[in-house]
Amino acid sequence: MLQNRRVLLKSRPTGVAQAENFSLDTAPVPAIADGEMLVRNHFLSVEPAMRGWIADAANYSAPVPLGSVMRALCAGTVIESRAPGFSPGDPVTGWFGWQDYATVAPSAVVRKIAEADLPLSASLGILGINGATAHTALSMIGQPKQGETVVVSTAAGAVGSAAGQIANIHGCRTIGITSSAAKQRLCVEQFGYEAAIDYRREDVDARLAELCPDGIDIYYDNTAGAISDAVMRHLALRSRVIVCGTAAIQNWVDWPLGPRVERHLLVRRARMEGFVIFDHMDRYEDAVAQLAAWIREGRLTYLEDILDGIEACPDALAGLYRGENFGKRLIRLV
Secondary structure, eight states, rough: OOEEEEEEOEEEEEEOOOOOGEEEOOOOOOOOOOOEEEEEEEEEOOOOOOHHHTTTSSSSSSSOTSSSSSOEEEEEEEEEEEEEETTTTTTEEEEOOOOOOEEOOOEEEEEOOOTSSSOOOGGGTSHHHHHHHHHHHHIIOOOOTTTTTEEEEEETTTHEEEEEEEEHHHEEEEEEEESSHHHHHHHHTOOOSSSSTTTTSSHHHHHHHHOOOOEEHHHHHHSOOHHHHHHTEEEEEEEEEOOOOOOTTTTSSSSOOOOHHHHHHHHHEEEEEEEEEEGGGGHHHHHHHHHHHHHHTTSSOOEEEEEGGGHHHHHHHHHHTTTTSSEEEEOOOO
């Protein structure tokens, strides 16, 4: 009988989850029933959004139950199937969790992977929810136009790096905000940003005034907090703010207070809107197809930060928030 190594949620964290909030165990892989398939996971995804998935605070999805396998998107291969439309050998990505094997119904599958010429791991990053989020949010909310100025926070991350490059493809000038000199260089040299700001060493407000004298037309916000407070002061007339993440805020209980944005939005007649990709899955396949085409054309690039072995899972999310990763963070099992 196959044995399945699993990462379980042991306790709810305060703020960002640490290794001690998870536990590892081994259990037999259950037999599949009619309508199910058995998937061997090759790659496990690590998402900033996981912080919200395991918190007690209200979120856009129900919290992961204590004692259960950590919710995660994964990429793998079907090794046994009693589900119509799926056969052994099919590459798939879906909600399979932090574990070696997953016995799932087709409803857990996000998609059957069609891009056989591209790495399987890409289906969890640039061709997964990260790339689809960047593409869809920019097109729906940002509506980028030739010559506009786009500022992106966490500019070297999986979503941010895609958003900056897609803005460039639309003919925009892009400014990135990131967390180190090494990531500044990465933003400019690999991801095509005109300039990048290191918020830990530089005055974000002053640098934005220097780099964006005519204001910011689109702000792709992955952080909230002090970084976004600085950006708001430089919004251009009829600018668009995409709220995609709040990585800079460690805890939303009690509700954190800060500068008010309403006057900036009013005076600049700006629009500010939150975005969650799960509200727009009808656009997912079109987004992935376009992203894959840009990769093949050499117009879109990506980085992956790969940790090996399921033992790396418990500390992987904390490491993400410590800023250790360069690119999309993944756990490789096979």
